[in-house]
Structures are given as C-alpha cells and as structure tokens.
Amino acid sequence: MPILSTLSGDGTLTLRVAGRFDFRSREAFLRSYEECEREPAAFVVDLRDAEYVDSSALGMLLLLRDFAASKGARVTLEHPRPLVARTLAASDFGHWFTVA
Numbered sequence: 001m002p003i004l005s006t007l008s009g010d011g012t013l014t015l016r017v018a019g020r021f022d023f024r025s026r027e028a029f030l031r032s033y034e035e036c037e038r039e040p041a042a043f044v045v046d047l048r049d050a051e052y053v054d055s056s057a058l059g060m061l062l063l064l065r066d067f068a069a070s071k072g073a074r075v076t077l078e079h080p081r082p083l084v085a086r087t088l089a090a091s092d093f094g095h096w097f098t099v100a
Helices: 023-035 053-072 084-089
Strands: 004-006 012-021 043-054 076-078
Touching: 004 023, 012 023, 012 053, 023 053, 043 053, 043 084, 053 076
Parallel strands: 012 043, 043 076
Antiparallel strands: 004 012
C-alpha cells in the first residue's frame, strides 16, 4: 500500500494513503514522516484513497499524533471514505484528531 509524502512550502507534511491501511503499511508510513528532510509545522493524513483501515493503522495514526505533539505540531485526518470514516468514528478518533 503506497504512502506518498509531500512537504509544502508552509511546512505542512501531507501523507497520502492509498489502498489498505494495515500492518503491512507500517514501515512505509513511519518512514514517510520520520525521514522528512525538515521538521514539519503540521501533518495532514489524506485518506481519500484509503479503502480500509484496521487497528494497526489506528495505532500508527496515534504514533504519528505523539510524534507531531513532540514537535509542537498537529495532525489532521482528511477526506476519509465512508467505511474509513465509520471506523474512525467508532474508535472516537474525533476526540484525538481533527477529521475533515
């Protein structure tokens, strides 16, 4: 499952997730933000192409949240498909993240 990371001029690191977001995505997802060339001011996880998320993906999002918080940054989850949005809602992720 591909992860495309893009750092914008304003310092926002966007992580675009496609396909199944599950344990097999772990290494690519962690590298996408841990190996960024400069420290991001904000993080966006674009879920428009994510077809499915499981509990390990939810855990990875929480790890990203902790990483971002240690840098004084926030994480926004954007454009989840209906199935992904239901999973996020059932897991009360709106409490921990901005979901747009």
